[in-house]
Amino acid sequence: MPPETQSGMSLTLAAVQTLNGLQLGVLLFLVAAGLTLVFGVMDFINLAHGVQYMMGAYFAVAGYALTSNFLAALAFAVLGSLALGLLLERLVFRRLYRRSHLDQVLGTFGIIIFLNELARTVWGATPRTLPVPEALSGSILLMDGLLYPVYRLAILAAGLVVAALLYVLVRWSRAGMLVRAGASNPRMLSALGIDVDRLFAGVVGFGAMLAGFAGLMAAPILSVGSSMGDDLLVLAFVVIVIGGIGSIRGAFVGALAVGLVDTLGRSFATDIFKLFLAPAAANEAGPALASMLIYILMAGVLFFAPSGLFGAKTA
Amino acid sequence: MAEALLRLERLEKSYGALRVTDAVTLDVRPGEIHALIGPNGAGKTTLIGEIAGQVRPDAGRILFAGEDVTRLPVHARARRGLARSFQITNVLPDxxxxxxxxxxxxxxxxxxxxxxxxxxxxxxxxxxxxxxxxxxxxxxxxxxxxxxxxxxxxxxxxxxxxxxxEPKLLLLDEPMAGTGREESTALTRMLQRLRGSRAILLVEHDMEAVFALADRISVLVYGRVVATGSPAEIRADPVVREAYLGEGE
Amino acid sequence: MTARAAEDRPPEAPALPAPAGTRARALGRLLVPVLLFAAFAALPAAADALGQTFLVSFATRVMILALAAMSLDLILGYGGLVSFGHAAFLGIGAYAVGIAAEEGLTEGLAVFPLAIAAAALFALATGAVSLRTRGVYFIMITLAFGQMAFFTAISLSAYGGDDGLTIWGRTEFLGGTPLEDDRAFYFVVLGCLAACYLLARAIVASRFGRVLQAARQSPGRVAALGLDPFAYQLAAYAIAGGFAGLAGALLANHTEFVSPAYMSWHRSGELIVMVILGGMGSFHGAILGAIVYLGLEEALSHLTEHWRLLFGPFLVLVVLHARGGLLSLLPVRPRDG
Incomplete structure (x- = not known):
């Protein structure tokens, strides 16, 4: 997109980066939504949620390698993640719900170590890619001078649709009602005679499925590597801290905020610093500050609302 | 009474629509044992929490030794001479x-x-x-x-x-809770020995202990102080008899 | 509602053995560290005799990470604070040495205090935010701050960025270069570890240490005594940061290289694993944990390149079945119930 004027360029750039930020936001939301429900309902901190996202991407790559069909890759990613989530729940998580947070952290850390290495062993150390599906390839002109890839818009749309569905599900379905009740008062569930084991397995499986779906969506635009879940996990934590544990709405708001602040910060911090710093200093300070922005945002939110913006429980 | 050690002035606290502390005004004088009684759910534990600093009241003031401590955190109040025992034993297990x-x-x-x-x-x-x-x-x-x-x-x-x-005021939240007959008699004797040495605000269900120990008694019902007086006055108070002593004691 | 309203939450970390226990335990607290440090002191000579000189370098690395694990144990085992950002303190100490060297400052009497102070200050600032919360929030926030340090290091393009920074020569002392000799460096590291071990033990046995341990068991009780748990936990957090900063400065000197990877959250996780393997709430346990962890890593990686496939499940099994750490599997049980 050759820019015509300076201001035209920065406006276009701002629009592109805003879209990129929203798109990172919806991916984050898909990962954070499952995490926050698991926290809220089971008081269980699952570090292995990030590897679910990574495994989802690899399942998609494997599915595509077998079938050369994007929809089949999608089915592989979603069903594979669901199966993996249920398996982990059965073998490990279930034994950790009643244990200290420290035990939960360590046990799920062990799973990360294992699955990261498994992915490296099975799929190799070099990153894999998933092609953009035919129907969603190419770009469209959004406004003058702004060509934007269709696939990235599709991520945004898919993320928003899933967010809406999730909201409806949690708000109006029976399972959703139980999940909400569990998030605000876990003891109530067993008092009501609910099959807690099944509900917990369902929440974990569902969360794993969402994370796997996010992995699939991200695969065509990022390279698929064994450590891709590690960074995203911490971002998802920041989202949950900002949004508040157990809150889908909080996860949504937090995810978009983190996606936008991180993306826009990285692309504009240096330019903003150049307004009042020497270019060399700005080139150093800009990226450094940009990489801290979301954590500063988190600290700020925490200062005014220690249990997050929409937290159901105190910290 | 100007010389009150602890003074609660129109303290209010609600949880949603439930008013657990309702315009509570109460004082504890130096050296006295002041008992706080009331049926379950009367708001005694919340009131102790407000005095100790765990629970922040919605309105009203708490004066301790003449100082307004309403907004002070737990540890700052403790440092000023306010010690407490917990209803659910809170000792360091290790x-x-x-x-x-x-x-x-x-x-x-x-x-x-x-x-x-x-x-x-x-x-x-x-x-x-x-x-x-x-x-x-x-x-x-x-x-x-x-x-x-x-x-x-x-x-x-x-x-x-x-x-x-060595507190100026001792808040005892049901010290006899869950103890046997002999143990509570021993505890009563222990508190008896403390009489006069320091002020005590005693929340207790064991009426025998309360009437044996207290210089004054306040009765809390649905978050409200319905009566304050000497044990004899409380025993004779028709409102108290109806609201509290009549029920189940 | 502030997080401290929830002061009466059960403590994060499981209960520790009694501070005053049976005679066997008292003996263990004396004998184990004496044997441990004697073994470290004798190791270089033994390595020579066996012709296994690589052991000296390996043991240097073990001692440095043992120092970091020990500092984590101060807040994790004694303070009950599940901090998942400890590698950041280590990395900041290392970067202090690297950046100072890049800027021409190589005098140890300035560089080491600088590394310790930088890490302690970072701990103080992030701790002041993190300690307002408890439970999973605390874990997530410390993890996030650790990651912040990691990404900040990556963004420092003047100091190597993603690739890290090579240090052209170990830290000097008064113009001399005593650390250049690997054997001498080994004993300097051993000396640091021993000194910090004694210091850490003194701290937990002191009045301060008692409050810290009490705050783990019941913050509400500590506040009712007139002590603000936050202040003591924050001080402990900063002290632990300082110790880890020293470990980082030593690590930078050992590898003569610093890299953002020192601060990755996996490294924080590994430090927690070391503390747990050795059994929380015992500083020599943390040292043993570092030996076991790095020894396992070394041994398993000889077995297969994909040793993590074995280590991951091993860790899960330890968590599920050996709750008091590996020391608890020894025949002499320290508990007297």
Whole structure:
């Protein structure tokens, strides 16, 4: 997109980066939504949620390698993640719900170590890619001078649709009602005679499925590597801290905020610093500050609302 | 009474629509044992929480020794001479009985930002702690971990911890809860010995203990103080009899 | 509602053995560290005799990470604070050495205090925010701050960015270069570890240490005594940061290289694993944990390149079945119930 004027360029750039930020936001939301429900309902901190996202991407790559069909890759990613989530729940998580947070952290850390290495062993150390599906390839002109890839818009749309569905599900379905009740008062569930084991397995499986779906969506635009879940996990934590544990709405708001602040910060911090710093200093300070922005945002939110913006429980 | 040590002025606290503290005005004078009684759910524990600082009231003031402490955190109030025992025993399970009390003595003695000398060999702290333990009948149990003590012993340990803080006001939240007949008689005798040495605000269900110990009694019903007076006055009060003593006692 | 309203939450970390226990335990607290440090002191000579000189370098690395694990144990085991950002303190100490060297400052009497102070200050600032919360929030926030340090290091393009920074020569002392000799460096590291071990033990046994341990068991009780748990936990957090900063400065000197990877959250996780393997709430346990962890890593990686496939499940099994750490599997049980 050759820019015509300076201001035209920065406006276009701002629009592109805003879209990129929203798109990172919806991916984050898909990962954070499952995490926050698991926290809220089971008081269980699952570090292995990030590897679910990574495994989802690899399942998609494997599915595509077998079938050369994007929809089949999608089915592989979603069903594979669901199966993996249920398996982990059965073998490990279930034994950790009643244990200290420290035990939960360590046990799920062990799973990360294992699955990261498994992915490296099975799929190799070099990153894999998933092609953009035919129907969603190419770009469209959004406004003058702004060509934007269709696939990235599709991520945004898919993320928003899933967010809406999730909201409806949690708000109006029976399972959703139980999940909400569990998030605000876990003891109530067993008092009501609910099959807690099944509900917990369902929440974990569902969360794993969402994370796997996010992995699939991200695969065509990022390279698929064994450590891709590690960074995203911490971002998802920041989202949950900002949004508040157990809150889908909080996860949504937090995810978009983190996606936008991180993306826009990285692309504009240096330019903003150049307004009042020497270019060399700005080139150093800009990226450094940009990489801290979301954590500063988190600290700020925490200062005014220690249990997050929409937290159901105190910290 | 100008010389009240603790004074609550029109304290209010609601949880949603439920008003748990309703315009409570109450004072505790130096040296008196003031009992707070009321049926379950009357808001006694919330009120103790507001006095100690765990629960922030919605409105009203708490004056302690003439100072407004309404907005002070728990530890700042404790430092001013307000000690408490907990309704649900709150001793340090991994510490021995002696260490539990020695920590309280240490808090009383001043700064705990001391990093090098071993606290376990601090004879001044240990001496005071041992004395306090002896005072509550735990002289022989100092070396036992608190989580290995019996329930009654832990209740006594709570009291020793509170006493070694040498508070101006002692908040006792159901000190007899869950103790047997003999233990509660022993506790009553212990509190009897404290009479006059310091002010005590006593929340208790054991009416025998309350009427034996209290100089004054306040009756809390649905978050409201319905009566305050001497044990004899309370016994004779028709409102109290109807609202409280008549029910189930 | 502030997080401190929830002061009466059960403590994060499981209960520790009694501070004053049976005679066997008292003996263990004396004997184990004496044997441990004697073994470290004798190791270089033994390595020579066996012709296994690589052991000296390996043991240097073990001692440095043992120092970091020990500092984590101060807040994790004694303070009950599940901090998942400890590698950041280590990395900041290392970067202090690297950046100072890049800027021409190589005098140890300035560089080492600088590394310790930088890490302690970072701990103080992030701790002041993190300690307002408890439970899973605390874990997530410390993890996030650790990651912040990691990404900040990556963004420092003047100091190597993603690729890290090579240090052209170990830290000097008064113009001399005593650390250049690997054997001498080994004993300097051993000396640091021993000194910090004694210091850490003194701290937990002091009045301060008692408050810290009490705050783990019941913050509500500590506040009722007139002590603000936050102040003591924050001080401990900063002290632990300082110790880890020293470990980082030593690590930078050992590898003569610093990299953002020192701060990755996996490294924080590994430090927690070391503390747990050795059994929380015992500083020599943390040292043993570092030996076991790095020894396992070394041994398993000889077995297969994909040793993590074995280590991951091993860790899960330890968590599920050996709750008191590996020391608890020894025949002499320290508990007297």
């Amino acid at each position: 510490f021995t009985a002696l260490e539990n009390v020695a920590l309280a003595a240490q808090a009383r003695a001043g700064s705990s930002f001391r990093f090098f000398r071993p606290a376990a060999r601090d004879e001044a702290l240990n001496g005071r702690a041992a004395e306090a333990l002896a005072g509550v009948g735990l002289a022989a149990r100092g070396g036992i971990r608190a989580d290995a003590l019996s329930h009654g012993e832990r209740r006594a340990l709570e009291l020793a911890i509170a006493l070694v803080q």
